[in-house]
Every structure is written in C-alpha cells, then in structure tokens.
Amino acid sequence: MLRIENLTKVFGRTVALDGLNMTVEAGALYGFVGPNGAGKTTTIKTVIGLLAPDDGRVLVNDIDVAKEPDRVMARIGYVPDAFGVYDNLKVSEYMEFFASCYGLAGLKARKRGQMLLEQVGLDDKADFYVEGLSRGMQQRLCLARALIHNPPVLIMDEPTAGLDPRTRYEFKEILKELRNQGKTVLISSHILSELAEICTDIGVIDQGRMVFEGSMEEILAQINVASPLLISVSGNRQKALELLRAHPEVETVTIREEEIAVGFSGDKRDEETLLKQLVEAGVNVYGFVRERGNLESVFMQITDHSGEEVVLLHED
Amino acid sequence: MRINPIYRQESRAGARSFKLPLIILGFNSVLAVVALLYMDSMIAQVRLTAEIQYSSFLGLYSFVTTMEFVLLLFVVPALTAGAISGERERQTLDLMLTTRLKASDIVAGKLVQGLSTVFLLIVSSFPILGLVFIYGGVTMADVGLMLLCYVVTSVLLGSAGLFCSAAARRSTRATVAAYSVLVLLTAGTLMVNYLAEGLGTMPQGNGAADWPLYLLLCNPAATFQTILNSQMGSGSGLTVIFPQLERITEIGFVGRYWWPVSMAVQLLMAAVFLWGAVRKTRPAGRGRRPR
Numbered sequence: 001m002l003r004i005e006n007l008t009k010v011f012g013r014t015v016a017l018d019g020l021n022m023t024v025e026a027g028a029l030y031g032f033v034g035p036n037g038a039g040k041t042t043t044i045k046t047v048i049g050l051l052a053p054d055d056g057r058v059l060v061n062d063i064d065v066a067k068e069p070d071r072v073m074a075r076i077g078y079v080p081d082a083f084g085v086y087d088n089l090k091v092s093e094y095m096e097f098f099a100s101c102y103g104l105a106g107l108k109a110r111k112r113g114q115m116l117l118e119q120v121g122l123d124d125k126a127d128f129y130v131e132g133l134s135r136g137m138q139q140r141l142c143l144a145r146a147l148i149h150n151p152p153v154l155i156m157d158e159p160t161a162g163l164d165p166r167t168r169y170e171f172k173e174i175l176k177e178l179r180n181q182g183k184t185v186l187i188s189s190h191i192l193s194e195l196a197e198i199c200t201d202i203g204v205i206d207q208g209r210m211v212f213e214g215s216m217e218e219i220l221a222q223i224n225v226a227s228p229l230l231i232s233v234s235g236n237r238q239k240a241l242e243l244l245r246a247h248p249e250v251e252t253v254t255i256r257e258e259e260i261a262v263g264f265s266g267d268k269r270d271e272e273t274l275l276k277q278l279v280e281a282g283v284n285v286y287g288f289v290r291e292r293g294n295l296e297s298v299f300m301q302i303t304d305h306s307g308e309e310v311v312l313l314h315e316d
Numbered sequence: 317m318r319i320n321p322i323y324r325q326e327s328r329a330g331a332r333s334f335k336l337p338l339i340i341l342g343f344n345s346v347l348a349v350v351a352l353l354y355m356d357s358m359i360a361q362v363r364l365t366a367e368i369q370y371s372s373f374l375g376l377y378s379f380v381t382t383m384e385f386v387l388l389l390f391v392v393p394a395l396t397a398g399a400i401s402g403e404r405e406r407q408t409l410d411l412m413l414t415t416r417l418k419a420s421d422i423v424a425g426k427l428v429q430g431l432s433t434v435f436l437l438i439v440s441s442f443p444i445l446g447l448v449f450i451y452g453g454v455t456m457a458d459v460g461l462m463l464l465c466y467v468v469t470s471v472l473l474g475s476a477g478l479f480c481s482a483a484a485r486r487s488t489r490a491t492v493a494a495y496s497v498l499v500l501l502t503a504g505t506l507m508v509n510y511l512a513e514g515l516g517t518m519p520q521g522n523g524a525a526d527w528p529l530y531l532l533l534c535n536p537a538a539t540f541q542t543i544l545n546s547q548m549g550s551g552s553g554l555t556v557i558f559p560q561l562e563r564i565t566e567i568g569f570v571g572r573y574w575w576p577v578s579m580a581v582q583l584l585m586a587a588v589f590l591w592g593a594v595r596k597t598r599p600a601g602r603g604r605r606p607r
C-alpha cells in the first residue's frame with residue numbers, strides 16, 4: 001500500500017533521512033517507532049508531499065507522490081504532530097470546512113462529518129468552539145477531520161503524545177475500529193510498548209535509517225535475544241567467566257551481585273549447550289534463566305549507538 | 317457557484333471576532349472627524365469673511381478622498397500580511413495543503429477575503445464620502461473613478477501583502493515586509509525622482525531626466541494624485557509632495573493616459589506578486605517535474 005524506497009533528506013548539515021526503506025502492507029496497522037530526531041516527522045511529511053526528498057521515492061498504491069500528488073492526497077488522511085485549530089470556529093464547522101476543502105458540500109458533507117464525530121465520540125461537542133476543546137478532544141477531532149474524505153490510508157504523527165492513559169486507551173479502541181474497517185494505518189511514536197498491543201507491524205527508525213522492520217511476532221521473538229541470560233554460580237566464578245568470555249555467542253558479560261548477566265545471541269538450543277559446557281567445565285550452576293524481557297529493552301538495544309558501553313563490560 | 321472554502325470559513329470566523337467591527341469603526345471615525353473638522357473650518361471661514369469660495373467646497377472632496385486613500389494604504393497590508401503566515405503559525409497550512417485545495421486556491425481565498433474587507437470599508441464610508449455631494453461640483457463619474465483607483469491600489473497592496481505573508485515564516489516579519497513594499501512603492505519611487513531632479517539641476521547637469529517619472533507608474537499615490545488633478549485641477553490633495561506630476565503630460569502617450577497606464581502596470585505587478593505568493597505557498601514536495 002505504501003512503499004518508501006531509498007528516501008534521503010538533508011537539511012543543511014543534518015542528514016535527516018539516510019536511504020530509508022519501508023513497506024506498509026494494505027490493511028496493516030504499522031507502528032513507526034524511533035527516538036527524538038530519528039526522522040519520523042520528516043518521513044511522514046515527505047510521504048504526504050509537504051517536503052521534497054533529495055533522493056528516493058514514495059509510492060502509495062503504486063502512485064508516485066512526486067508525480068501525481070493529487071491522486072495520492074485523495075488516498076491519505078493526515079494527522080500532524082501539532083493539530084491545527086482555528087479560533088472562532090465550531091466543531092461541526094471545522095469538519096464542514098475541511099469537507100469543502102475536499103470538494104464535499106451540503107447535506108452529504110454534514111452527514112459524513114456527523115458520522116465521524118460520532119465515531120470518535122465527539123458528537124455531543126458539535127456546537128463547541130474548537131479552541132475550547134481539551135487536548136484529547138482536539139486530537140480526536142483531528143482524527144475525524146483526517147477521515148472526512150474516507151481515505152484508505154491514515155497517517156498519524158505521534159497522536160498519543162500528551163494524552164492521559166484513559167484517553168490513550170480510547171484512542172487505541174478507535175484505531176482498532178479503523179483497522180476493522182480495512183484502513184491501512186501508519187502511526188508514529190517514541191514508545192514501542194505503547195504500540196505493541198495494537199500494531200501488526202513495526203518499523204524502527206534511527207538516525208534516518210530503518211534499523212528493524214517486521215511483523216509484531218518477529219519483534220517479540222527478538223525480545224528473548226535482547227534480554228540477558230542470568231547465570232548464578234557458586235564457588236568457581238572465575239572459571240565460568242573465562243568460559244563465557246571465550247564463547248562466540250556471548251556478546252557482553254556483566255557481573256551483578258548474585259549472578260552473571262550475559263548478553264547472549266543464541267537461541268534455546270544454544271542455551272542448552274552453554275549450560276552443558278558450564279557444568280562439564282566443573283562450574284556449579286544453580287541458576288540459569290533468561291531475564292524477562294520487555295519491548296523497551298529491545299528498542300533501547302536496536303537504537304543504541306553507544307557501542308563503548310558494551311566494550312567496557314567486556315574489560316570487566 | 318462554488319464559493320472558495322477558505323473565504324467562507326474566514327468570513328464566518330471573522331464575523332464572530334471583534335476585529336472587523338473595530339477596523340470599520342476606526343476607519344470611519346478618522347474619516348468622519350477629518351471631514352467634519354474641515355467643514356467646520358470652512359464655515360468658520362465663511363463667517364469671518366462673509367464670502368463663499370466655491371473652491372473650498374471642492375476642497376472637501378479632495379480632502380476626504382485623500383484621507384481615505386491614505387487610510388487604505390495603511391490598512392491593506394495589515395489585512396493581508398498575516399493571512400498565509402498565520403496559517404503556517406497555526407499549523408493549519410499543512411492541513412489545507414494535504415487536501416484537494418491547491419496553493420492557488422488558498423492564495424485566491426485569502427485575497428478575496430482581504431479585498432472583501434476593504435470593500436466593506438469603502439462601502440461603509442459612502443455616507444461620509446457623500447458629504448461632497450451636498451455642495452455639488454462633483455459628479456458620480458468622478459467618485460466612480462476614485463473608487464476604481466482605491467480598488468486597484470488595494471489589489472496591488474493586498475497581493476504584495478500576500479506575497480510577503482507566503483514568503484515569511486512569521487507574521488511579524490511578513491507585516492514588516494509588507495509595509496516595506498508599501499514604502500518602496502510610494503516614498504521610494506518618489507525619492508528616486510527627487511534625487512534625479514537634484515542631480516539634474518546641478519550646474520553640470522542637463523535638466524531633469526524623464527526616466528524616473530516612469531517609476532511613478534508603480535506608485536499608487538501618483539495614480540491617485542493624477543486622478544485628483546484631472547478632477548480638481550492641480551494643487552489639490554497630495555500635490556505638494558508630487559510636483560513631478562506637473563511634468564507628466566510632457567512625456568507623450570504615457571503622460572496623456574497616465575491613470576489607465578499606471579493602473580495596468582499596478583495590476584500587472586499584483587499578478588506577479590500573486591504568482592510569487594502561490595509559488596511560496598506550494599509545498600516543496602509538489603509540482604516538481606518527475607526526473
């Protein structure tokens with residue numbers, strides 16, 4: 001549905017996007033995650049044609065944005081990170097205004113506006129002034145506005161920033177509903193775990209490059225690899241450390257109070273072998289378990305560009 | 317007829333704000349006070365000398381129209397300079413640009429919005445302008461031509477304001493830029509003439525050159541003054557600051573048809589400004605030819 005190929009964007013001396021590739025399948029709810037300044041907003045603005053890329057291209061439904069922006073715009077609903085609102089305009093008028101920007105007018109536009117306000121739970125606020133709405137309500141209004149022309153693709157830039165947990169929850173419910181309607185949704189965020197429950201796919205961007213892209217299952221599988229093995233030994237600790245440091249799949253070794261935390265890249269099978277090797281070498285192992293990982297630690301690991309820390313641990 | 321959505325939205329929101337009534341009130345108050353003071357002094361003169369000079373009645377016309385013209389000069393940039401930069405500051409420009417609206421629709425909507433306010437100002441000043449008919453001596457055609465001059469001036473300054481608004485990131489800068497354009501067009505072209513005259517009349521000079529006069533074609537105030545001169549005879553309105561206009565009849569065709577030619581020039585400039593405004597509003601990712 002949405003394909004980004006080798007997208008590059010340079011602002012002066014900052015390389016905001018550095019050959020970014022990305023694929024969003026039709027019907028996916030795609031979580032676009034990255035730390036501050038990773039290039040999420042830049043990517044999104046390029047997709048909707050607000051920024052011109054220095055290289056690469058964006059295809060929506062196989063239509064090139066640079067060549068046929070109008071056709072692409074008709075297919076995309078956009079919710080920016082700062083949702084623009086007007087003074088002296090009521091919620092229903094706000095919807096009507098944007099409907100008219102898409103050439104929709106009259107009863108049809110009003111009905112569609114009403115329907116969308118209902119969908120986001122703002123139907124009782126139709127006569128309120130937009131600037132008087134709370135942040136969460138403005139957010140939902142902005143979502144309703146983006147859907148006014150019934151686009152198959154919805155792109156949202158950090159929509160959950162600044163929302164309380166309850167509003168966040170409601171927002172996710174709306175997203176699920178949209179997915180059930182068959183819309184393709186791209187949603188950016190800093191927080192991977194926040195998207196985990198609802199997203200089908202995840203793309204992690206860092207310093208303008210896609211560092212991980214795959215389905216939710218794939219990233220969950222990475223959790224195990226990402227979190228360390230916790231090995232508890234009694235007595236002959238030095239022996240264990242020697243063996244671990246020499247092991248090809250051991251990446252880091254950290255000594256904690258009771259246990260040794262080992263960054264281990266192997267799978268279950270390799271864990272078995274490691275344990276066997278330790279025991280055979282005469283190490284008394286009384287604990288051998290993977291730390292329960294979470295998404296944030298995966299995220300931190302993927303987007304970690306301080307390799308020095310890892311080296312330090314090796315010296316230890 | 318499909319009404320430009322931006323114009324519709326703006327006028328709805330505008331109708332709810334205090335800004336528009338305040339502008340109308342301020343504009344007409346200044347105009348009314350000036351006109352009444354003039355009439356008062358005129359009548360005091362009559363009481364004093366017991367003789368009525370018909371020319372002083374005509375003076376009312378030049379006085380009121382000049383005042384209104386000067387007010388327009390100052391109001392129009394203020395009305396348009398924030399139009400597009402304001403949308404940008406409110407982050408709504410990006411939203412509009414991702415709809416089916418084109419940059420040209422947005423600029424057109426903003427221009428119509430600004431001009432409709434100007435139109436409202438002019439129409440609301442009709443009663444004051446009507447004072448000049450009390451004593452006669454002025455025809456409807458005279459007033460009509462004057463209104464045409466107002467409209468052309470507003471289109472020029474409005475377009476310049478929109479261009480500044482589209483080019484500047486912030487509304488404050490856009491406003492400063494719009495007034496700079498105003499100063500350049502009015503005082504700037506005039507200064508060039510004074511300078512050229514000064515150089516021309518120096519001992520080794522060879523008289524005032526003609527070319528600086530053509531610069532005055534861009535000057536809406538010069539157009540206004542020419543029209544007033546043709547209606548009232550020279551010496552009225554802004555004549556003091558435009559002595560050059562006495563010479564324009566010497567420069568052939570352009571001089572003979574000064575006001576239509578200058579209006580054409582100014583509308584052309586307006587078109588260029590609008591074209592620039594559309595270019596500056598259009599997002600970077602659009603309108604590029606595929607490589």
Ligand SMILES: Nc1ncnc2c1ncn2[C@@H]1O[C@H](COP(=O)(O)OP(=O)(O)OP(=O)(O)O)[C@@H](O)[C@H]1O
Pocket residue numbers: 011012014015016034035036037038039040041042043190
């Ligand atoms: N208009 C601009 N001019 C100069 N640099 C820019 C501009 N826009 C973005 N950048 C730079 O490009 C990089 C990527 O910015 P971008 O806004 O895309 O990040 P982001 O992932 O959206 O971050 P955040 O999570 O903070 O919103 C940053 O280093 C930023 O400083």
Ligand SMILES: [Mg+2]
Pocket residue numbers: 040041042081157158
């Ligand atoms: Mg951002």
